[in-house]
Amino acid sequence: MLDIRRLHMLRTVAARGSIAAAAQSLALSAGAVSQQLSALRHDVGADLLRPDGRTVALTEAGRVLLEHADRILAAVQEAESAVAAVKGTVGTTAALAALPSTVATIVAPALTTLGSHHPQLTVTCLATDQAQLRELTLGTVDVVLGQRYHHLPDAVPRGIAISPLLDDPLLVVTAAEQADERPVVLRELATHSLAVPPPTTDCGQAILHACHQVGFTPTTRYITADIAAQLALARAGLATALVPRTAIDPATPGIRTALIEDRPILRLLFAATRHTETANPTTTAVVAALRTAARQARATHLPAV
Template sequence: MLDIRRLHMLKTVAARGSITAAAQSLALTAGAVSQQLATLRHDVGVDLLRPDGRTVALTEAGQVLLEHADRIFAAVEEAECAIAAAKGTVGATATLAALPSTVARIVAPALTALGTHHPQLTVTCLVTDQAQLRELTLGTVDVVLGQRYHHLPDTAPRGIDISPLLDDPLLVVTAADQAGEGPIALRDLATHSLAVPPPATDCGQAILRACHQAGFTPTTRYITADIAAQLTLARAGLATALVPRTAIDPATPGIRTAPIADHSIQRLLFAATRHTEAANPTTAAVIAALLAAARQDLTTDHPPV
């Protein structure tokens, strides 16, 4: 009989690209993973992995086995969710992956509310700029607070459910003594020195696309994905920044924010979970808290515009 733990190791190796990387994510030694995969290979009687340059890849038989394994994993999770739904109680642990720009105004209020309403639930929060939907499919996280800029297609992997939280527009951020009143046309930034994320990022691409639609190529004097650095440069009068609204503390001194009057740039913040037929009370509670925090944020005082 196939061992589900070995099947999960195979899936992790295929996703990570190497036994060493898989072992690190599983908190095991590379030797232990290799030994378990060797046993799995013996059980099925055919090679499941092959060298692929400096990485490894699934053989045809490995791909076939993994397709069946995915259905096994889904069935196991369905069973777990059905039992949890029958119990009707929120569990003891959950793992949330979130973007740094969402921590102050979405994640922290949500975790505070969860601590009040579900004190038995311990949420481990992984804060990272890296996309975590793959981690969701691997089972290393339970909920992902992610983003998708509106110019990009929806590329959620199969088997992932997306719950929209809110549309989050980028605001124009300048030093408090440099801004005028009211919204700012994006084309008026053609003469500004901008602090923007790298062009390879989704946000950087969205800004470049909007500027091109407005008829100019932006002057990017400062390139950084660190929003705190962008705000510091804006506060010092060295640059104009374009920053998501929820990433700005309303109490931040020395800056002024304004909406974009034309060519709006927006990201959708969403919560993602693995698809199950039966609702999981634990992940449902986390998503409900995130949604409540997002809705509350829309009603709070924002930076002056």
């Protein structure tokens, strides 16, 4: 009989690209993972992995087994959710992956709410911009607070359920003495020096795409994904920043914010979980707390677009 833990290891190695990377994410030694995969190979009677440069790739037998492993592991997840639903109680642990720009205004209030309503629940939080939905499919986290910019295609992996939270516009941020609070026409930014995220990020791509759509390539004098650094550069009068609304404390001194009037750049913030036919009480509680915090952020932060 196939061992579920070994199937999970095979899936993790296939996603991470190497035994060492998989071992790190599983908090195991590379030797332990190799040993378990060797046992799985013996159970199946066929090679499952082959060298591929500095990484490993699935053999044909490995690919076929992984297709079945995905269904088996999904069935296990479904069973766990069904049992949890019968018990009807929120569990004791959950893992959340969230964008760093959402921690202050959404994640922290949500965790405070969860602590009040479900004191037995301990939520660990991974603040990262990278590959959050992959971590969800691999079971590393239970809930993702992610984003999708509206100009990008909606590419949700199979087996993932999405709950929209709010539309979060990028605001034009300048030094307080350099601008008024009137809305800005995007084309006006053609004359500004900008502080923006790298073009390899979703936000950086969204800004470039929006500017190109209205006929100009932005002057990016400062490139950083650190929102605190972007705001500091704007406060000093060195650049204009484009920052998500929920990532800005309305009480921040020395800056002025304005909406983009004609071509708003919007990101959709969403909560994602692994899809199951029966709702899991623990992940449902986490998503509900995120939704409440997002609703409060929409109401109290800055006027909506």
